[in-house]
Amino acid sequence: MSPPHSHSHSEAGSAGHHHAAAAPHPxxxxxxxxxxxxxxxRLGVALVMSAMLWAFVLTAMR
Structure with missing residues (x-):
């Protein structure tokens, strides 16, 4: 059995966050x-999505 160990993030040299606690992520x-x-x-994408959804609905209603 392995010895107990800590999972805290305050250990020196731990891999994890490399910025100060008050600094946000970039x-x-x-x-x-x-x-x-x-x-x-945008209109083109909306038309394609609409056609795909209608195809799905009409296929499900068969």
Missing amino acids: SQSPPWSILRMTVAA
């Missing part, structure tokens, strides 16, 4: 954002 930009899409692209 922001990361998302790989894509609907807010950055043009209006035409």
Whole structure:
């Protein structure tokens, strides 16, 4: 049986958070954002999604 050990994050040299407790995590930009899409692209995505959902509904009703 292994000896008891601590799981606390206050140990020196522990791998984990490498910033101060009061400092927030740095922001990361998302790989894509609907807010950055043009209006035409948003409408295109909406039409494709709508067609897929209608196909699903009509298939389920068969």
